[in-house]
Structure formats: structure tokens, C-alpha cells
Amino acid sequence: MTHTATANAQTAAAGTPPAADAIRYTVSFPAPHTHYMEVTASVPTGGRADVELMMAVWTPGSYLVREFERNVENVTAANASGTALRVEKSDKNRWRIASGGAPTISVHYRVYAREMSVRTNWVEASFALINGAPTFLTLADMTSRPHEVILLPAAGWRRSMTGLPALAGGDHRYRAPDFDTLVDSPILLGNPAIYEFTVDGKPHYLVNEGEAGVFDGARAAKDFEAVVRETRRFWGELPYDKYVMLNVISEVGGGLEHKNSAVLMTSRWNTRTRRPYLGWLELASHEFFHAWNVKRLRPVELGPFDYENEVHTRSLWIAEGVTDYYADLIVHRAGLSSREEYLDGLSAKIEEIQTTPGRTVQSAELASYDAWIKYYRPDENSPNVTISYYTKGAVLAFLLDAKIRKATAGAKSLDDVMRAAYARYSGPRGYTPDEFRQVAEQVAGTRLNGFWDAAVQGTAELDYAEALETLGLRFRSTGVPNPTRAWLGATTRNDAGRLVVSQVRRDTPAMAAGLNVDDEILAIGDFRVRADQLATRLEQYKPGDRVPMLVARRDQLLRLDVTFGAEPPRAWRLEVNPAATDAQVTRLGQWLQPKS
Ligand SMILES: [Zn+2]
DSSP: OOHHHHHHHHHHTTTTOOSOEEEEEEOSOOOOOOHHHHEEEEOOTTOOOOOEEOOOSBBTBSSOOGGGGEEEEEEEETTTOOOOOOEEEEEETTTEEEEEEOSSEEEEEEEEOOSSSSSSSSSSSSSSESTTTTOOOETTTTOOEEEEEEEOOOOTTTTESSSSSBBBSSSSSSEEESSHHHOOOEEEEEEEEEEEEEEEEEEEEEEEEOTTTOOOOOHHHHHHHHHHHHHHHHSSSSSSEEEEEEEESSSSSSEEEESSSEEEOOOOGGSHHHHHHHHHHHHHHHHHTTTTTTTTTTTTTTTSSSSTTTOSSOOOIIIIIHHHHHHHHHHOOOOOOOHHHHHHHHHHHHHHTTGGGGGOOOOOOHHHIIIIIIIIOOOOHHHHHHOOOHHHHHHHHHHHHHHHHHTTTOOOHHHHHHHHHHHHHHHSSOHHHHHHHHHHHHHHHOOOOOIOOOOSSSOOOOHHHHHHHHHTEEEOOOSSSSTTOOOEEEEEEEEEEEEEEEEEESSSSHHHTTOOOEEEEEEEETEEGGGGGHHHHHTOOOOTTTEEEEETTTTEEEEEEEEEEOOOOOOOEEOOOTTHHHHHHHHHHHHHOTOO
């Protein structure tokens, strides 16, 4: 998945011998209903007296140490004559094997596979989703070498689908030119519904596991093809030989990008109603856009990967946020969402930023850098002190796009920045934050340090006036949602009928009154309030009313005095300004439908 990997793949394809002997894995599923796979690895040792194997502790695109090795058991090893070799755990994710000079050893282990997510493994009677990082032990010295995979599907499983190139000798045999490509190439086995289409002569597959006669695969494939064509129009070329979109219908959400594939997880019901279906299209569009932005055009830190330690970058707002901006925009440009639907989605992102107190605490660059310890490890205080680099990055992309359109009188846009950055920095090294900014400045023809200081590296309130003026948009005034109803500003949950506080945001009546997360609200104004009664009870009061509230905190009763407020206005819904000038209407069209 790194650029080193691409270079190796191209060299190998050109006929140069690989740098080192291959590791060959045989993966079998003798009892898939127990959620186990069995892996036998034939490992070349170079004649060493002992070798060390390691399992990745994280997987690229998902920035959290997950300790995949916790699902590995029964690691054993033998030489060619079948003599057992001593295996010793040498680190949490490493095994040292006394190979005794044998040129090749056979290593066997089992992997428990029952975590349904885009980055982990799932094995059950009807199918398996295998990711590289949580499955394949490799030589810890990380010498670049091919990694071959021979799958032995369980009885009744007919297909295996993956971005990996095929290995000669039959079905279900694959060959990664290096470990990075193996980690970057999830595999789905079973009997999925497969939809194939061709763009630029290259095959594309939408692979749906679990349609169950509910998920409309044919429609999803047709619309995904439109996304592929629009994204190809954006970048100008397709940078792979084939593309495999693995879509696991599982009632779990999420997506994870790879160089020529991705894994999506989605609800079975998402093709039945409009907004969830748009959500699926935007998810597919997001992961597909990543085939360029982050898998090839990448921050300098994201490759070659250290699979045993965190890798920090300040640029996830570009890798994820800019991708999220274009995910929705490309769905619209492809004719799959209306202008109102597109603006509604962008408005929701703006509203999320503007109503999250953490926007004044954490910058887009620091949100990126601390993804491992903050974004991926949220707690009840997260909204007060963090901001999503996805959401803020998408909003920054919108503001930057408009700024460039204004600076160049509509001649250039963020589209041109992405294409220029791709041309310059999709090679083996990647880009630094300064280099990405410099590309943007060259396209804009002006310095952007003010925007970067305030909006990218700083936590200043974002200024939307310029973008709205440039594109002929305005925020629809929605006023105060409930001007006469009391507002507490705490988030609560129904815990078996108990009304329990789950979040207290800054600058709310709840925080001012000393209400804590996990407090059980028992009564407001001396009257019992149950979990389903909070909203109607608040209607009994006005903003400014001061009322005693009885809560239980660690089983002790406390009386708090709350002064209710009014819910802040939500003034962040974009609409086209009916008084827009011809020039504004032209720029709006160039933004939303650049090809017309
Ligand atoms: Zn992403």
C-alpha cells in the first residue's frame, strides 16, 4: 500500500527477479462456524539459526493500535522433515523460532475471527472477510519479498474476491509483491453477489455479501459506476488495473480504503430509503476517492509503514477531510443527488463544526496529529476539546475551494490543487504540510498563510462570508428552534427507565449548574421525571427560570439549582441566494457542475 510497494510491483512486473524468496500462506477454514481460520506459512529463513515473525498491531487508514496479535493462538513450527522447532514469544506481537539453519520452515497458527469491522476479520459458516494486518505473520526484518496466499475455501464457498493479483495454478491463489500490498488487500470468500462493469477497459467489481433480497445490488452497482466515471473525470485517469469494492451488509457502518479496493459495511435497508442510500453512495465515493487521495497522493509520514508503532501526521484533514468534501460533491456532480441534497449535506458538516465547543480548542492539524489518542479514543468530554478532522477538513476544503475560485476569477479551483498535488507528490515520498499549502498557493496565485494560520493551524472561528459571496449562497435564517422552551443543554440516555446524563457540553445551563455525566436526574422542581419525560417537562419552563433539580450521583442524592437557557439558533443551512448575480450563478455552476 505504500509507494515503495508500487515501485516493487512495477519492477516485478517488468521481469526483474524479486528481492527475496516468497512467504507462502495456506489459509483454510475447517470449521468456519467456530470463527477460526487456520494459517500455515512456508517461511524462507536464509539459512539463519533463528528467525523472528511479527504481526502488525495496527492497519493503515485506521489510526489506533488494536493489538491484532491477541487473536492468534497455537503458533507452532517445523522444518522440512517435520521436526518440531522451538517457538518462543519474544514480544507482544513477535515470535522467535529456532529454525536451526533450515532454509525453509513451516509455521502454523490459528486466528480467531469474529470482529465485524472494515479492519478486522470475520469468519462464519457462510462467508469470511480477511484483512492482511490481523491475519498474516511476516518476517520481522521486513525485507521486501513477495507474499503468496493460497485459500482453501470452506465447503460450499465458490468465490474469493480481492484486489490482489492472481497467482498461477488455479482458483483462490494470489500473490502480493510485498507485505504492504498484502496488508492493503482484504479478501472476501463465500458466495457474494458480484456486479462487474468496465471503465477505461479496466474491470470494476461491486461485491455484495448479504443482500438477502433486500439490498438492491443492481441499482447500487449502476450508481457506483457513475461515481467511478465522475471520479475518473476529476483525476483524468484510473491508477490501477482492476478495482474491487467489497460491500459487507452487516448492520455495522464504516469504510476502509486501499489502493485498488475498499471494504464498506452497510445496513441491508440502505437502498430502501433516500437519505440512507445517499449515505451509502457517499461512503462508496469517499473510499473510491481515496484510491488517489491518501493511497497515492499521501502525507509524507504515511509510508513506508511501521506496523508496530503509531505514525503521526498533521495532514489527515487533507487525507480524510478533503476526501469527504469531494465524496459528496462527486455524487452530486454524477447526477445522483440534487442541489438541495448536496447543500443539506454540506450544511450538516458546517453545523457540526459550529455547534462543537472543541472547535476553539483543537486545530485541524492537531486533530490529525492526535487521531490515535483522541479521535479513535473518544469519551464523554470529546466534543468539548476535539474536532473531527473529517468534518473540519471538509469544511476547510469548501472554504479553500471558494477562496481559490474568487482569487482566480473562476479560472481555478481546489480541483486543480488536488490534480497538481497528485502530479507532484504521488511518488514515493509524499507531501509535507508546507508543500501542500505551496501547491494551493501556486494554483490560487496568492499567499494563503492567513487562511492556514487561522483555519488550519489555528482555532479561529471560521469565516463563511467570502465563500457564500463567491458562490451566491446564503445561510437560511431558521431562528431559535424553541424560543419559549427551557433548554438544559445536556445529552441524556434512557437506562432502563432511568434518566442518565451522557454528555455535558461547555457553555450550557447543565454545565453551569454542575450537572455531571452519569448523574441520574430524578426530579425537576420537586416533581419526579422519568427517562421519557424530559422533553415534555422542559416545556413547562421558560428560558431564565431557576429550578431545583434532584439528581443521584453514585447513589447519593444531590440538589442542584439550574437556570434554564434557550436553545442556540441553528443558522447554518445553506441555500442559493435568490438575489445572486449572473457572475455568482456562473461560479455556482462551475462548482457544482464543472463539466457543463
Ligand atoms: Zn476516509
